[in-house]
Amino acid sequence: xxxxxxxxSLCDTHVKYGGKMVPFAGWYMPVQYKGVIDEHMNVRTKVGxxxxxxxxxxxxxxxxxxxxxxxxxxxxxxxxxxGQARYSPMCNEEGGVVDDLIAYKKNDEEYLLVVNAAxxxxxxxxxxxxxxxxxxxTDISATVGQIALQGPLAKQVLLKLVRPEDIPAExxxxxxxxxICGTEAMISTTGYTGEDGVEIYMPWDKAPVVWEALMExxxxxxxxxxxxxxxxxxxxxxxxxxxxHEMDDTISPKEAGLGIFVKMDKEDFxxxxxxxxxxxxxxxxxxxxxxxxxxxxxxxxxxxxGEKIGVTTSGTFCPFLNGAYANALVDAxxxxxxxxVEVDVRGRRVECxxxxxxxxxx
Amino acid sequence: xxxxxxxxxxxxLEGEDKTxxxxxSDFAQEELGQLVFVNLPEPGxxxxxxxxxxxxESVKAVSDIMSPVSGTILEINEELLDAPEMINDxxxxxxxxxxxxxxxxxxxxxxxxxxxxVEEEKA
Numbered sequence: 405x406x407x408x409x410x411x412x413s414l415c416d417t418h419v420k421y422g423g424k425m426v427p428f429a430g431w432y433m434p435v436q437y438k439g440v441i442d443e444h445m446n447v448r449t450k451v452g453x454x455x456x457x458x459x460x461x462x463x464x465x466x467x468x469x470x471x472x473x474x475x476x477x478x479x480x481x482x483x484x485x486x487g488q489a490r491y492s493p494m495c496n497e498e499g500g501v502v503d504d505l506i507a508y509k510k511n512d513e514e515y516l517l518v519v520n521a522a523x524x525x526x527x528x529x530x531x532x533x534x535x536x537x538x539x540x541x542t543d544i545s546a547t548v549g550q551i552a553l554q555g556p557l558a559k560q561v562l563l564k565l566v567r568p569e570d571i572p573a574e575x576x577x578x579x580x581x582x583x584i585c586g587t588e589a590m591i592s593t594t595g596y597t598g599e600d601g602v603e604i605y606m607p608w609d610k611a612p613v614v615w616e617a618l619m620e621x622x623x624x625x626x627x628x629x630x631x632x633x634x635x636x637x638x639x640x641x642x643x644x645x646x647x648x649h650e651m652d653d654t655i656s657p658k659e660a661g662l663g664i665f666v667k668m669d670k671e672d673f674x675x676x677x678x679x680x681x682x683x684x685x686x687x688x689x690x691x692x693x694x695x696x697x698x699x700x701x702x703x704x705x706x707x708x709x710g711e712k713i714g715v716t717t718s719g720t721f722c723p724f725l726n727g728a729y730a731n732a733l734v735d736a737x738x739x740x741x742x743x744x745v746e747v748d749v750r751g752r753r754v755e756c757x758x759x760x761x762x763x764x765x766x
Numbered sequence: 767x768x769x770x771x772x773x774x775x776x777x778x779l780e781g782e783d784k785t786x787x788x789x790x791s792d793f794a795q796e797e798l799g800q801l802v803f804v805n806l807p808e809p810g811x812x813x814x815x816x817x818x819x820x821x822x823e824s825v826k827a828v829s830d831i832m833s834p835v836s837g838t839i840l841e842i843n844e845e846l847l848d849a850p851e852m853i854n855d856x857x858x859x860x861x862x863x864x865x866x867x868x869x870x871x872x873x874x875x876x877x878x879x880x881x882x883x884v885e886e887e888k889a
Contacts, residue, residue, distance in 0.1 A: 440825040441800045633799075633826050699803050699823045721802040721825050728803075750821075750828075
């Protein structure tokens with residue numbers, strides 16, 4: 405490992421607040437502060453704050469911006485109003501997933517794509533390689549800091565720093581150029597915790613100022629800085645997929661349970677022909693509730709009546725539900741809710757039940 | 767009674783009846799984070815010095831607990847199975863197992879030596 409780890413502008417701030425720093429996707433990031441469970445519970449019951457500045461941001465700008473989005477992404481980007489956000493997988497020609505992302509519409513000729521940190525360079529190259537018509541693609545990741553403020557009290561805290569009209573009323577929407585802490589930010593009602601909340605996009609070096617202001621504003625509400633550990637347990641508990649786990653270059657969005665974001669009736673998009681040829685998925689993502697003793701992790705084999713039917717893709721202890729849960733990719737024939745299966749946990753068979761994969765719903 | 771420590775962060779307490787009690791150090795529980803699951807052996811199981819006899823899981827990861835001695839498990843702390851957080855709250859009270867019929871005993875660190883070792887690990 406000779407590669408230098410990248411640091412967000414909040415790195416010193418994390419150390420100041422007791423963040424335990426670890427390498428993640430080439431970045432030096434806090435995995436936890438007080439503890440994963442405390443942070444997880446705080447987001448479910450009050451409010452928590454995450455540095456997600458490592459995420460990638462790519463601007464698609466020009467008269468053919470919409471055309472490019474609709475070709476690159478499986479979701480349909482027609483009919484969006486300015487200030488709306490939409491989630492989508494981005495497929496390769498084989499129908500596997502290059503990445504999953506959120507596109508924010510600024511206006512008819514400008515969209516912001518927010519992509520996974522680990523995939524940013526790959527995504528940028530992919531998008532550039534497939535660009536069509538009059539459009540400019542720019543990687544602005546190095547200039548954008550991002551803070552996720554999540555939890556039932558998140559908006560209440562943010563309202564101490566911005567005007568009510570600066571926070572979108574609807575889910576998956578955004579307001580651009582919001583004045584905050586002497587800078588300007590984009591505020592979106594998005595997140596990766598299954599909780600109410602917002603994400604704040606601001607100039608890279610302004611993130612520490614906004615962070616400190618939120619810590620102070622949220623003191624009354626019991627705000628807590630949270631690390632990537634809680635981010636992962638929160639997303640899993642809420643049934644949200646993670647790239648590299650529930651989907652990757654070899655797993656199609658339909659297999660990953662993301663079929664609703666694949667618009668097969670759209671004119672054309674990269675991967676459409678392959679997805680059509682595949683037909684109904686032979687493997688499907690399912691949720692597993694661990695009913696035996698133990699914690700199921702990723703890459704563990706799933707058995708039905710002694711026969712292997714699949715493999716787990718993520719698994720952890722979910723603090724709010726106070727139990728162990730996992731996701732698995734299994735033969736589509738065996739995905740019925742209520743099916744009793746076993747997972748091999750380091751040589752020990754642990755009983756699980758197939759359940760709806762949105763384990764927690766607020 | 768003095769505690770002894772291994773370089774893999776277990777503590778060991780020698781009893782008067784030539785049995786030993788084993789747990790994990792405060793540094794270990796701190797490093798592991800909040801624990802949510804413990805897997806213990808059964809009384810009667812044989813353990814080997816330098817090999818795992820139990821594992822603990824935090825939210826994020828599973829970690830093996832190594833035995834500093836070879837011998838036979840006499841007793842396990844069943845309370846931990848339902849309340850793994852006891853290990854975080856009071857690591858020196860939350861013993862894992864008692865071992866008897868000891869045939870081999872690794873060289874271990876005294877409390878002061880262990881403290882110095884941990885300081886080095888942190889540096």
